[in-house]
Amino acid sequence: MKKKIVVLTGAGMSAESGISTFRDSNGLWENHDIMEVASPEGWQNNPALVLDFYNKRRAQLKEVKPNRGHEILVELEQQFEVQIITQNVDNLHERAGNTNILHLHGELVKVRGEFSENESMYWEDDIYIGDKNNKGEQLRPDIVWFGEAVPAIDKAIPIMQQTDIVIIIGTSLQVYPAAGLMHYAKSNVPVYYIDPNPASIYDLPNQLEVLAMSASVGLEKIQLQLQ
Template sequence: MITKKKLVVLSGAGISAESGIKTFRDAGGLWEGHPIEEVASPEGWNKNKALVLDFYNKRRTQLFEVQPNNAHRILAEMEAEFDLYIITQNVDDLHERAGSSKVLHLHGELLKVRSTMDPDYILDWKTDLHIGDNDSNGHQLRPHIVWFGEAVPAMDEAIALVQKADIFLIIGTSLQVYPAAGLIGYTQLTTPVYYIDPKPAQIYNVNNPFKAIALSASEGIEVLRQELSTQPEKI
């Protein structure tokens, strides 16, 4: 029986940067002028909820002003050739808007909010979030974002996907944020690993077949698609 190969993709901020979404590391650890700890940590939230809400309201508004780029679109198109799953560190919805159907968000989603008391109380949210916007029990809602210092609930599911990958692709990430950066260690030793980034980080202790493609996300995925076009199926 011939089936599609399972292509598992780990995407990071670099793929969305081409659409105009800024990354944490572009400004010396500042995000839109704020130290990351002020707007992306439980401590920052407890200290100044209004600042955090305003910050994510602006990010949410910006998200409606940008569009998926060629890298997002090609990954979506490759579902016709591969059993393709995307594990993304990004909180935007650009993969989904490009047409990808199987997307796992490790660090949450900008267009969702959740209860501060019940992590399973999650709502779709496309407008501004304010102090006083509460769940059904009167508890404040917060951005559905995994902040620094918080657990990553989707990590077990991500590990399971990577363990079953026939091909593992890393695209647009510096591999500096854990535990996501550690996912490469869960691949089978025979699984080829491709890494697309204009400045690929040094990866140590990887014994898999490995190839770095030092191009932007949109340029690199074009090259990789051509390389993989001869091997979409397995017996």
């Protein structure tokens, strides 16, 4: 039976594809205060601005492609059962070709009615004020905003409890509950953390290897190590 690897990815995973992270730019996401474009309050204050922001992010997906790091995660499937758990809302893991991907914070290519969090639909185009679902609710991106529940965490925890290896990539580990997920791994499971500017990790009983480098370079090293 193949060993299981859980890969927890954050915005840094997509940095080499040209998608910016937000904590690298003073807490701004593409020049916006994060609460303006990624919170229920921001949506209430200015829904047109929020829709426009995500329309631009969705359009950007058509101009970027998976990077070498994404490709290595696909190659690892030859030897391991790989489960990606991503905080990213882009679709680069899917486009690279990984089989098992869980999005913790939603997806840019999905929309839902503003009051129907469990009914999302695939959507590649722009969304405008006045675009509605079949219940007459305004459409919004199917993204988990700050202050909203993270329902996918209930699937992520048991996956983490059963894994043999954990690889964490490109995350500042400041957004919970995602940042706490590694603590569900069994204590004999090795944890690798790739990030050029890694956060401090405390109170983890596991063997921890920090690779302070980009996702693609760090993954090349881990791929060799795991062979």
